[in-house]
Amino acid sequence: MPESDRARRRAPAVVLGAVVVLLLAAGAAASSAAGPGAVAVAAAPQVRLVPADGATDVAPLAPISVEATGGALTDVALVAEDGTPVPGTLSPDGRTWTASTALAFGTTYRFAGSAIGEGGSVPVTGGFSVVDPSRLLRASTSIGDGAVVGIAAPIDIRFSGLVAEADRAAVERLLSVRTSVPVMGSWAWLPDTARTSRIHWRPAEYWPPGTKVHVEARLYGLDLGDTEFGAADLTSEFSIGRSQIVRADVKRHRMVVIRDGKEVSNVPASYGLESDPRRVTRGGIHVVMGKSRTELMTNRAYNYENVPMHWAVRISNNGEFIHANPASGYAQGRQNVTHGCVNLSTANARAYFNSVLYGDPVEVTGSHIQLSAADGDFYDWTIPWDEWRAMSALHGSENQLARMDGEASIQLPR
Incomplete structure (x- = not known):
């Protein structure tokens, strides 16, 4: 038989053998997918971003994270458009990365x-992109770092705009007072002026002399609605000086x-003329607000x-x-003739x-x-303590009061 005829007779057997091999392979694959003891093909990891890709107007304090399913994260980074990296923390199992700082507006x-x-x-x-606010609420205080102040000094925080009633509790929760010795005190919202809101913290009684005080307002990124946000955090560290109290007796001059x-x-003085209500020196506890050699x-x-x-x-x-006021020297110690001020001799003043x-x-x-x-900012000590506490936006809720640093200040190391 010629060689070509023998080749033609063998060819079907070779093809048939190839088909059998393919069928066996297919059967093995099917068995691998569904049969007992089969080896599953692993799926690729899945990644979830928070916020989602393309998100806009993200709040600067919003949670930022990367989550992996079916794998572990490596070399995760979050970088601002100017190249600044955002610090973050990878979970022990490597599956979640979380940003650890606030974002920039x-x-x-x-x-x-x-x-x-x-x-x-x-x-x-x-x-994603972070919101660009239309308004920013700023906070300031009159007590700067390193200051030494008197025992009646309230902690005053003034805002650059009005804080809505509905937002005051949220703002107050971000305020804290820590002291080197235990001090009982509370925040209170004072009446708004035309353009600003203000809140004061004062102790129930005068500050203990020598107390060290740390004030913090963690306002950056606070969402106040209508694209208004807190502009920046505020901190101040100061101390209470010696105890000095003036007792000014209008009737005894x-x-x-x-x-x-x-x-x-113990010096002679003249006070406001009592017969004119506009000139009467107001009674109650005043607070020294400043001084000037010439006013x-x-x-x-x-x-x-x-x-x-x-x-x-x-x-x-x-x-x-x-x-x-040398001009009222004749009246000092004898009668009240001033326009509301306390007049002393030059030496005594x-x-x-x-x-x-x-x-x-x-x-x-x-x-x-x-x-x-009606007489201005620092009339805090004329308000009874229970009434003062009621002026807090958090007063009346046990859970909120328990969270108030101002109710009983946090103690610092001495």
């Missing part, structure tokens, strides 16, 4: 990295200074303007000062001026008109 960020598993590797990719429990000065005083209703008065210590925002601290209390007694909100 109006900034675009992109993810990078990989998720690797038995089924291979997939890239971590995607990006005297001013007594008590320092660390001892009387160090230009104006009261057009009484026909004087830019009159220089020396050794002037401001005790309210209604124009009340303790200052030198200078001595008091040199001893005073911001936040010292001035306790005015014997007046028939009391200090009130």
Whole structure:
């Protein structure tokens, strides 16, 4: 038989053998997919981004994370458009990466990295943009770092705009006061001015001398609605100085200074004319707000303007000062003739001026008109303690009160 005929006779057997092999392979694959003891083919890892790729107007405090299913994350990064990396933490099992800092307003960020598993590797990719607010709420305080203040100094935080009633509890939860010794105190919202809101923290009683105080307002990124956000965090560290209390007796025409429990000065004074309600020195606990060697005083209703008065210590925002006034020397210790200020001799006013601290209390007694909100910012001590606590946006809820740093301050190391 010719060789070509023998080849043709063998060919079907070779083809048939190939088909059998393919069928066996297919059977093995099917068995692998569904049969007992089969080996499964691993799927590629899946990656979930929070926020999702392409998200816009993300809040700067929103949770930011990368989650891997079916694998572990490696070399994960979140980078701002200017190349600044965002710090983050990888979970012990390698499956979750979480950003550990707030994001910047109006900034675009992109993810990078990989998720690797038995089924291979997939890239971590995607990006989002952070909201660019139309308004930012800023906070400020009159007590700066390193200041030494008097025992009646309230912690005042003033906002650059109005804080809606509905947002006050959220704002207050972000405020804290820590002290080196236990101090009982509370926040209270004072009446708004035309354009700003303000909140004060004061102790139930005067500060213990020597107390160290740390104030923190973690306001950055706080979402206040209508694309308004908190602009920045605020901190202040200060200490309480010696105890100095002024006892100003309107009826006795005297001013007594008590320092660390001892009387160090008892001088004649003249107070506001009692027959004119506009000139009466207001009663109650005033707080020293500042001082100036020369203060230009104006009261057009009484026909004087830019009159220089020396050794002037401001005790309210209604124009009340303790200052030198030689012109009223005849009345000091005898009668009240001033326009509301406490007049002393030049020597006595200078001595008091040199001893005073911001936040010292001035306790005015014997007046028939009391200090009130109409007289400016620092009338805090005229408000009874229970009423003061009720002015907190968190008052009345046990859970909220328990979270208030202001209810009982956190203690710092001594």
